[in-house]
Amino acid sequence: MSNKKIIKENLKHFIEPHPDFTGTEEEIFTPVKRYTIKFWVEGGLEISGDHGTMEINYNSGDLLVLAVRGQPMERIIRIPWKRVVAFELLVKKNSGFNTANLIYLTPESRN
Numbered sequence: 001m002s003n004k005k006i007i008k009e010n011l012k013h014f015i016e017p018h019p020d021f022t023g024t025e026e027e028i029f030t031p032v033k034r035y036t037i038k039f040w041v042e043g044g045l046e047i048s049g050d051h052g053t054m055e056i057n058y059n060s061g062d063l064l065v066l067a068v069r070g071q072p073m074e075r076i077i078r079i080p081w082k083r084v085v086a087f088e089l090l091v092k093k094n095s096g097f098n099t100a101n102l103i104y105l106t107p108e109s110r111n
Contacts, residue, residue: 002081003081003082003084004064004081007064007081007084007087008058010087011037011056011087014031014032014035014037014089015029015030015031015032015037015056016029016030016031016032017029017030018030018052018055018056019052020055026057026059027057027058027059028055028056028057028058028059029055029056029058030049030051030052030053030054030055030056031049031050031051031054031056032051033050033051034091034092035050035051035089035090035091035092036048036049036050036089036090036092037049037050037054037056037087037088037089037090038087038088038090039064039066039079039084039086039087039088040084040085040086040087040088041079041083041084041085042083042085043083047066047068047075047077048068048090049066049068049069049070050092052069053068053069053070054066054067054068054069055067055068055069060078062080062081063078063079063080063081064078064079064080064081064084065077065078065079066079
């Protein structure tokens with residue numbers, strides 16, 4: 001399975017369609033409100049954002065396009081899928097979510 005498919009499959013539970021692109025053909029998502037998502041990329045690059053400030057764009061077949069909007073700087077980063085190492089979920093304080101409810105599923109345990 002390709003890196004793109006693995007990341008997209010595991011990330012889908014923690015993102016939702018970005019409200020600014022509702023009703024369009026675009027595949028652009030944002031983290032759900034209780035999470036900050038941090039992407040780890042080869043070379044030690046870390047890109048993080050949360051609901052409304054991060055756009056996760058799946059429109060390019062070979063690239064993961066991340067836009068981080070906010071003050072004082074806005075960034076758009078285009079990353080080849082094969083260079084994405086992992087993503088990390090950071091639970092916001094006072095979100096009412098208990099991290100003990102998270103489990104890790106290995107590919108072998110999904111059957």
